Amino acid sequence: MELLLFLILFPVLAGAILLLLKGDRFQGMGVKLAALVTGLASLYLLVSTFGKGTILYGYEAHSINDLILVCEIVVTLFLLYMGLKYRSRLVIALLLIRIVMVGYFEMTWAKTMESTHALFVDQFSVIMALIIGIIGGLICLYSVGYMRDYHAEHKNVPDRRNIFFFLMFLFLGGMFGVVFSNNLLWLMFFWEITTLCSFLLIGYSKTEEATKNAFTALWMNLLGGIAFIAALIWLSVVTNGTGSVDLDQVLTSGKAIVLVPAVLIGFAGLTKAAQLPFSGWLVGAMVAPTPVSALLHSSTMVKAGVYIIVRFSPVFNGTLSGMMIALVGAVTFLLASAIAISQSNAKKVLAYSTIANLGLIVACAGIGTAEAVWAAILLIIFHAVAKSLLFLGTGTIEHRIGNKDIEEMGGLIERMPKVTALMLIGMAGMFIAPFGMLISKWAALRAFIDAPLGLFFVIILAFGSALTVFFWTKWIGKIISVTHRKKNIEHTIPGTQWVALSIIGALTILICFLFPVISATVIVPFVTGIYGAATFLSADNLLIMILMLALVLLMPISLVYFRGKGRHTGAYLSGIPEAPDETYMGSAGTTREIALRNYYLADWFGERKVLAYARPIAMILITAMFAGILLPGVIL
Amino acid sequence: MLMTAIYGIAFLVLAPVAGGIIAGIDRRITARMQGRIGPPLLQPFYDVGKLFEKENLQVHTTQQFYILCYLVFMAVTGVLFATGQDFLLVIFALTLAEIFIVLGAFASHSPYSHIGAERELIQIMAFEPMIILTAAGMYLVTKSFYIRDIAASAVPLIMLLPGLFIGLIYVITIKLRKSPFDISTSHHAHQEIVKGVTTDFSGPTLGMIEIAHWYETVLLLGIVYLFFAWNPVIGILVLVVVYLGEIFADNTCARVRWQLALKSSWLIALVLGFLNLGALYFLRGVI
Numbered sequence: 001m002e003l004l005l006f007l008i009l010f011p012v013l014a015g016a017i018l019l020l021l022k023g024d025r026f027q028g029m030g031v032k033l034a035a036l037v038t039g040l041a042s043l044y045l046l047v048s049t050f051g052k053g054t055i056l057y058g059y060e061a062h063s064i065n066d067l068i069l070v071c072e073i074v075v076t077l078f079l080l081y082m083g084l085k086y087r088s089r090l091v092i093a094l095l096l097i098r099i100v101m102v103g104y105f106e107m108t109w110a111k112t113m114e115s116t117h118a119l120f121v122d123q124f125s126v127i128m129a130l131i132i133g134i135i136g137g138l139i140c141l142y143s144v145g146y147m148r149d150y151h152a153e154h155k156n157v158p159d160r161r162n163i164f165f166f167l168m169f170l171f172l173g174g175m176f177g178v179v180f181s182n183n184l185l186w187l188m189f190f191w192e193i194t195t196l197c198s199f200l201l202i203g204y205s206k207t208e209e210a211t212k213n214a215f216t217a218l219w220m221n222l223l224g225g226i227a228f229i230a231a232l233i234w235l236s237v238v239t240n241g242t243g244s245v246d247l248d249q250v251l252t253s254g255k256a257i258v259l260v261p262a263v264l265i266g267f268a269g270l271t272k273a274a275q276l277p278f279s280g281w282l283v284g285a286m287v288a289p290t291p292v293s294a295l296l297h298s299s300t301m302v303k304a305g306v307y308i309i310v311r312f313s314p315v316f317n318g319t320l321s322g323m324m325i326a327l328v329g330a331v332t333f334l335l336a337s338a339i340a341i342s343q344s345n346a347k348k349v350l351a352y353s354t355i356a357n358l359g360l361i362v363a364c365a366g367i368g369t370a371e372a373v374w375a376a377i378l379l380i381i382f383h384a385v386a387k388s389l390l391f392l393g394t395g396t397i398e399h400r401i402g403n404k405d406i407e408e409m410g411g412l413i414e415r416m417p418k419v420t421a422l423m424l425i426g427m428a429g430m431f432i433a434p435f436g437m438l439i440s441k442w443a444a445l446r447a448f449i450d451a452p453l454g455l456f457f458v459i460i461l462a463f464g465s466a467l468t469v470f471f472w473t474k475w476i477g478k479i480i481s482v483t484h485r486k487k488n489i490e491h492t493i494p495g496t497q498w499v500a501l502s503i504i505g506a507l508t509i510l511i512c513f514l515f516p517v518i519s520a521t522v523i524v525p526f527v528t529g530i531y532g533a534a535t536f537l538s539a540d541n542l543l544i545m546i547l548m549l550a551l552v553l554l555m556p557i558s559l560v561y562f563r564g565k566g567r568h569t570g571a572y573l574s575g576i577p578e579a580p581d582e583t584y585m586g587s588a589g590t591t592r593e594i595a596l597r598n599y600y601l602a603d604w605f606g607e608r609k610v611l612a613y614a615r616p617i618a619m620i621l622i623t624a625m626f627a628g629i630l631l632p633g634v635i636l
Numbered sequence: 637m638l639m640t641a642i643y644g645i646a647f648l649v650l651a652p653v654a655g656g657i658i659a660g661i662d663r664r665i666t667a668r669m670q671g672r673i674g675p676p677l678l679q680p681f682y683d684v685g686k687l688f689e690k691e692n693l694q695v696h697t698t699q700q701f702y703i704l705c706y707l708v709f710m711a712v713t714g715v716l717f718a719t720g721q722d723f724l725l726v727i728f729a730l731t732l733a734e735i736f737i738v739l740g741a742f743a744s745h746s747p748y749s750h751i752g753a754e755r756e757l758i759q760i761m762a763f764e765p766m767i768i769l770t771a772a773g774m775y776l777v778t779k780s781f782y783i784r785d786i787a788a789s790a791v792p793l794i795m796l797l798p799g800l801f802i803g804l805i806y807v808i809t810i811k812l813r814k815s816p817f818d819i820s821t822s823h824h825a826h827q828e829i830v831k832g833v834t835t836d837f838s839g840p841t842l843g844m845i846e847i848a849h850w851y852e853t854v855l856l857l858g859i860v861y862l863f864f865a866w867n868p869v870i871g872i873l874v875l876v877v878v879y880l881g882e883i884f885a886d887n888t889c890a891r892v893r894w895q896l897a898l899k900s901s902w903l904i905a906l907v908l909g910f911l912n913l914g915a916l917y918f919l920r921g922v923i
Contacts, residue, residue: 433725438728455910458768458772459765459909465764466763466765470758473739473757477739477753480743482698541725551708551709555705555708564697565697566693567691569693570695571746571749572748572749573746594745594746596750598754599757
């Protein structure tokens with residue numbers, strides 16, 4: 001109990017102290033210390049709750065509820081002020097709706113709705129806490145050096161680093177709150193905290209574009225927040241104020257009661273997880289400094305969205321609404337992967353890949369069978385690690401080469417061999433056998449094939465994974481191409497970045513080796529706790545995967561053998577007059593460099609083109625999801 | 637366990653032999669179709685042997701590493717198939733192997749191999765959905781993803797999966813590097829991207845690519861054979877017919893643009909996959 005409160009409150013307190021610290025040295029030390037404590041505390045949570053299953057903690061909720069209400073009013077008023085200041089009518093309207101709904105709930109129902117256990121922890125919460133604490137902590141650590149460079153480069157952006165670090169840690173605290181809250185009121189409060197933090201962090205640079213994108217993120221997430229409070233009101237009305245707002249109670253209260261709130265909260269999850277048609281805010285969020293993107297994409301925010309959908313997945317299992325949520329996820333997976341092909345901005349590729357993978361998680365959660373939930377949790381873990389590595393790596397590259405365009409990353413292996421190796425690990429982790437995400441996709445495919453309407457999901461996954469191979473491999477091809485022109489510039493990378501990058505890189509590989517253990521000791525107990533017995537990937541397949549992984553990691557040793565073997569010559573240029581160093585000889589003694597560009601297939605997969613039909617499809621599916629509430633009896 | 641090891645080792649040793657002989661037959665038949673006599677049956681082996689005697693010439697050291705990985709993982713894929721492992725695992729391992737040849741081509745930073753690499757990626761993208769749907773179809777019939785269970789099934793898979801069979805034959809042309817889909821390597825000379833993916837490989841490295849391709853050929857034919865595994869005689873006959881058909885197509889079709897290759901492969905995978913799998917789901921009473 002104390003540990004949970006510590007994990008929620010410590011980052012907030014640490015952030016508040018950081019708010020007061022000025023100057024590189026103190027800020028740096030403060031962030032390092034706070035990140036270390038947060039990471040260790042989340043590890044300690046794993047140790048202290050290991051093998052104990054679900055633990056519920058009672059609390060004298062009403063006094064704290066008042067405190068939370070006050071905080072919530074402050075947050076709402078602040079957002080209202082921002083909405084007025086920047087004249088965002090949409091945000092103001094949504095906030096007013098929200099105020100009316102919260103007010104109605106607090107006046108009419110809040111006193112009688114029961115809550116016996118405000119906090120809880122189970123295996124899934126622990127997994128989420130580890131992701132938030134360790135990955136989130138490392139991202140904060142990384143941001144120390146990054147933000148120093150950032151402000152050196154962006155002189156026009158006012159240096160508000162103390163606020164930046166405060167928000168980063170507040171974000172972590174809010175996320176811990178989301179995953180430990182059993183009381184849905186508390187959960188909703190922490191949910192809004194993550195909305196607030198993401199809004200402010202996206203708008204950090206205060207440029208026009210940043211502000212605009214921050215407001216996009218805000219209104220989309222506020223829409224989800226309204227669905228959340230609507231769920232609570234529905235729960236109160238249907239039980240006439242005598243029901244419970246505790247997650248564990250709600251989940252077991254029978255589909256007749258829980259389906260409507262589940263769909264509403266699922267909708268909130270879809271907005272937060274940036275599923276179509278709400279993908280725009282996450283793509284826009286890349287204007288923020290890269291550590292913010294890393295945080296949003298890997299360990300916080302979007303993970304809160306999929307977390308809540310996975311929590312409710314037993315409810316979705318076998319319902320029409322659940323099937324529609326799953327289809328939203330599957331369609332998002334397919335189309336976001338397609339858009340990723342057409343992007344040359346590294347952060348946009350990463351953003352669409354995140355959206356796609358979240359789609360896969362949502363698809364698994366919407367189907368809601370034991371195998372699907374198992375696959376969803378695996379996806380969450382692997383994605384968090386690999387994606388944070390890729391974002392941080394991209395941030396490092398961006399600051400060295402002054403560009404985040406993939407086309408500018410040619411010959412990166414000469415300029416930054418170690419960073420390139422880490423990027424390769426991260427990208428391999430995203431799509432290649434025998435690394436993490438592929439194991440999860442495999443599991444997802446097996447879960448889909450036996451599900452109702454599995455046909456659609458299998459076909460979508462088959463095409464989606466082909467798209468995935470394309471956009472990752474061409475990026476890898478870019479950074480490993482050898483141009484013979486570039487100098488090594490790796491020595492300028494700050495130490496904190498190396499620490500964060502190497503630890504996450506090591507984790508990416510380590511988790512692939514350890515995942516059978518993680519599965520057996522944490523995920524399987526969680527899933528069987530809900531569903532009873534179930535079958536997962538068999539032991540012999542896991543063994544083969546691990547052997548293959550070992551082989552992949554051993555293969556680079558052959559480079560030692562190949563070094564110095566054979567004679568080197570220029571690439572074949574078909575007899576065209578060539579000069580040294582890969583240049584063509586032009587007329588009158590000029591030389592022209594070879595410039596190679598990847599395929600982007602923009603005619604097929606351009607962002608506008610795909611979104612033009614992706615959004616209507618997703619809206620139809622979401623409408624069908626709500627319509628599914630009317631047919632609770634329809635069990636597929 | 638012992639049998640598994642025997643199958644695995646047998647594949648490692650015999651598959652390149654079989655693949656090389658198939659390549660030899662291929663070249664002779666192709667020659668006859670073109671009104672030539674053609675090389676001796678064992679010519680592919682002489683060629684590869686000679687490649688290994690040649691000077692080891694490269695653009696960059698890492699190329700050899702990527703191609704070694706290509707060969708090793710292609711062999712691993714074949715062994716996984718021959719020892720009856722999970723079909724999906726075989727598909728993923730195959731993709732892994734192919735990614736390495738693409739990376740080898742990217743590494744040299746030359747215009748021809750670069751375009752070859754991009755096209756090879758498009759070919760992978762064109763091929764992949766169909767093979768995953770094939771695995772899904774075989775699972776729906778036999779209730780197992782294991783190749784050993786699928787191969788041991790007494791059900792004539794071809795009767796239940798005719799759509800997937802046709803689709804697979806169509807996309808396998810891509811993997812066998814046959815016209816009209818030979819868009820990344822250009823086996824027929826005098827084309828705009830020289831030798832595409834393989835342009836910047838020579839000597840032993842090119843030899844490794846050839847051997848990997850032999851493994852791949854045998855693996856692909858093995859997958860086709862699964863449709864007829866209930867009757868080995870028919871199975872072998874079908875393989876002969878299928879391969880002859882591929883040679884015929886290779887010699888009669890002009891190479892298409894990648895757009896058409898990708899579009900048609902996807903369309904066939906989508907339509908035939910949907911109809912065939914849909915029928916199976918219907919039969920299972922799921923839908």
